[in-house]
Amino acid sequence: MTSNTPDWLLLIVSLPTSSATARMRIWRALKALGCVALRDGAFRNPKSYFHRYSTLTDREACETATRIWDTINLVNLRENVLPTRPRADLVLRKGADHFIRSVFLRKL
Secondary structure (H helix, E strand, O other): OOOOOOOOOOOOOOOOOOOHHHHHHHHHHHHHOOOOHHHHOHHHOOOOHHHHHOOOOHHHHHHHHHHHHHHHHHHHHHHHHHHHHHHOOEEEEEOOOOOEEEEEEOOO
């Protein structure tokens, strides 16, 4: 980096809380852009699974994150997670600030 370029950038984002789909799509796009430590850590390790994404441009990273969400994560959410939700023994509800607001434990 040049001497007048900061060594780091802080980005604080509020993700939508009403839609898990929108939240995960945004989160994955942000992750793919390197907006979390993962890109600075695992992305740089040549032995890491995530290293393959380290050379993507920002546009390619967003496209890749969206494709992964649409073809894998969203499918898993719809086909596996949501249908089993009623059978969960423990449900944690989180608020917009990501703090746990309630805990529901089904009588075992």
